[in-house]
Amino acid sequence: MNRPTIDSKILSLKTVGIGDTITAFVSGVTFGKDSANKIATIDTLMFTAIGFISHDRRDTVGVISDMQGIFEKHLSAGTYDIFVSYVGYNRLEIKNVRFGTGELKEINILLGQQGQGNYKTIVDAENYNCSSFYDKELKKQVYTFVDKMPEYGKGVADILTFFSKNFIYPKEQNDDFQGSIYISFIVDTDGQLINIDVEKKFYGDHYSPVDLEAIRVFKLMPAWTPGQCNGLTVPIKIKLPIRF
Secondary structure, three states, rough: OOOOOOOOOOOOEEEEEEOOOOOEEHHHHHHEEEEHHHOEEEEEEEOOOOEEEEOOOOEEEEEEEEOOOOEEEEEEEEEEEEEEEEOOOOOEEEEEEEEOOOEEEEEHHHHHOOOOOOEEEEEEHHHHHOEEEEOOOOOOOOOOOOOEEOOOOOOOOHHHHHHHHOOOOOOOOOOOOOOOOEEEEEEOOOOOOEEEEEOOOOOOOEEEEEHHHHHHHOOOOOOOEEEOOHHHHHHEEEEEEEEE
């Protein structure tokens, strides 16, 4: 009796940190799923072959997972196609995985058993993964671009309306301020704004009274509708220009 083919898939693909090296670093665990005796079982796969084909140089480097299914590899920054294979399991191809300089990326993989014939699963990381970075202060992954961005009211117009209604021009600002500041914040998974700051300050490295008043106003904002990446609610960093 032929065993059914089980699809292979990515369990997780994310950036977990930024280092100070000129190379990127990838690590992860390979798992295998089969249905022996009609009971689905999942185990780590030792000696899984993982190949990385560079889009820039068109060369291939590879690594083999260890006895616990763990693999690690230093890579030059760039975009790669990743091929994961193990005898008797459905081959997985992950297209367009980007590695930045010093980026620490984690990829956990599940290979499904092969039934009759040879099968492979192809995943495009550009459609799967959102842009993110590891925030050392918050100690968690923060996203900068997702498939469903956070929302406040009906959009930017409502944000600016809230700001103008609550902003009080500070008396301490002796000069006639004209120009733009860039307010940044993270919309957390509960919609609350955290880490509110001004990135483009009027006085260079120092906060002006206008900068501090802008921060005060954004701290008053009600909760937003949080954003999502691949159907999961995630914290997202936003940067908005405020012009005076």
